[in-house]
Amino acid sequence: MSLAVYILGIVAALFTLGVVIESLRRRHLRERHAIWWLAAGLVALVIGIFPNLLGIVAGWLGVTVPINLVFFLSIAVLFLVSIQHSGELTELESETRTLAEAVALQELRIKELERSLAEALGPKRNP
Amino acid sequence: MMGGMSAALERTLIVMPAFNEEEAVGAVVREVYATLPGVHCLVVDDGSHDDTARRAEAAGATVLRLPINLGVGGAMRAGFKYALAQGFDNVVQVDSDGQHDPAGVTELVAGLEHHDLVLGARFAGVGEYTVRGPRRWAMRTLSGILSRLTGTKLTDTTSGFRASGPRAVALFAQHYPSEYLGDTVESLVIASRSKLTVAQVPVAMRPRAGGVPSHNPYKAAVYLGRAGMALFVALIRPPVLVPKPVAAG
Numbered sequence: 001m002s003l004a005v006y007i008l009g010i011v012a013a014l015f016t017l018g019v020v021i022e023s024l025r026r027r028h029l030r031e032r033h034a035i036w037w038l039a040a041g042l043v044a045l046v047i048g049i050f051p052n053l054l055g056i057v058a059g060w061l062g063v064t065v066p067i068n069l070v071f072f073l074s075i076a077v078l079f080l081v082s083i084q085h086s087g088e089l090t091e092l093e094s095e096t097r098t099l100a101e102a103v104a105l106q107e108l109r110i111k112e113l114e115r116s117l118a119e120a121l122g123p124k125r126n127p
Numbered sequence: 128m129m130g131g132m133s134a135a136l137e138r139t140l141i142v143m144p145a146f147n148e149e150e151a152v153g154a155v156v157r158e159v160y161a162t163l164p165g166v167h168c169l170v171v172d173d174g175s176h177d178d179t180a181r182r183a184e185a186a187g188a189t190v191l192r193l194p195i196n197l198g199v200g201g202a203m204r205a206g207f208k209y210a211l212a213q214g215f216d217n218v219v220q221v222d223s224d225g226q227h228d229p230a231g232v233t234e235l236v237a238g239l240e241h242h243d244l245v246l247g248a249r250f251a252g253v254g255e256y257t258v259r260g261p262r263r264w265a266m267r268t269l270s271g272i273l274s275r276l277t278g279t280k281l282t283d284t285t286s287g288f289r290a291s292g293p294r295a296v297a298l299f300a301q302h303y304p305s306e307y308l309g310d311t312v313e314s315l316v317i318a319s320r321s322k323l324t325v326a327q328v329p330v331a332m333r334p335r336a337g338g339v340p341s342h343n344p345y346k347a348a349v350y351l352g353r354a355g356m357a358l359f360v361a362l363i364r365p366p367v368l369v370p371k372p373v374a375a376g
Binding site for chain 2: 100101104107
């Protein structure tokens with residue numbers, strides 16, 4: 001492996017980690033959403049620094065071509081993150097639905113309160 | 128039960144989900160009030176962009192305005208919540224496009240004396256509403272499965288014309304699906320798995336104000352697929368425990 005590729009691997013991993021940590025710091029990202037990206041970035045960094053590790057782990061797992069392990073893990077992470085997002089989207093939709101109901105019910109209640117208040121205050125308040 | 132039909136109607140809330148129905152909603156509300164004395168009518172304006180809310184109000188209905196479009200199931204759950212908060216015993220869903228004949232409400236509400244959920248069925252020999260071809264087969268398959276689940280003969284499970292008794296209102300105020308077909312198909316499964324009793328009564332159904340039911344086999348297949356999906360999801364979910372009916376008085 002050429003030195004350039006070695007450095008590219010490390011820089012890419014550091015960049016990913018940097019983006020995730022900066023997002024966390026600026027509250028763009030909550031911990032529970034960042035955890036997968038942090039884990040992926042850390043694994044990428046470790047493998048970037050010690051490329052031989054990938055071959056060793058692939059050997060343990062019986063993966064003939066080490067790069068396939070990288071693809072497998074990447075897809076697994078993306079898959080899990082997507083599932084998590086879909087789940088949270090569902091939860092948000094259900095919360096939005098409950099809020100919309102609450103808003104509508106309260107709006108109706110306010111309107112009826114206003115009407116009975118206007119009636120109680122007599123006709124002079126009603127132009 | 129005491130007091131007869133008019134007392135039962137006074138404890139009944141007609142819920143009409145309406146999305147951009149300014150053409151029809153006013154007339155439907157007026158017809159409901161003319162046909163069913165003593166009944167209360169709630170139009171749930173499901174985020175309409177037109178004059179639906181004002182026309183419904185002008186016709187004398189109470190209007191619940193959802194700030195965003197939630198779909199029929201979403202509008203209905205809001206209606207169930209309103210019924211629960213206002214102390215209504217029964218909720219009858221009536222379409223705001225005039226497809227359902229308000230005269231049928233009396234029979235639906237009468238059915239609530241013995242059952243928790245009463246469906247108004249289109250194919251039970253009354254009225255002129257017919258569906259042919261693949262869509263009919265799709266609906267039949269669905270009805271067969273749901274009949275077995277609920278333990279009663281159902282022929283028109285996708286009918287939106289239905290009455291819910293006190294236990295069903297309490298259940299549906301918490302759990303009423305907003306997915307496409309979830310409001311009709313899945314809600315039946317939820318009800319039967321929560322040990323509510325289901326029945327159907329024949330009602331006349333008018334032709335829809337706009338458009339005819341599709342006879343396209345592709346669309347029928349999609350319809351059956353989505354219904355099957357709704358059914359599958361409903362069956363794998365854990366059953367919902369219904370709160371015990373509160374003793375009256």
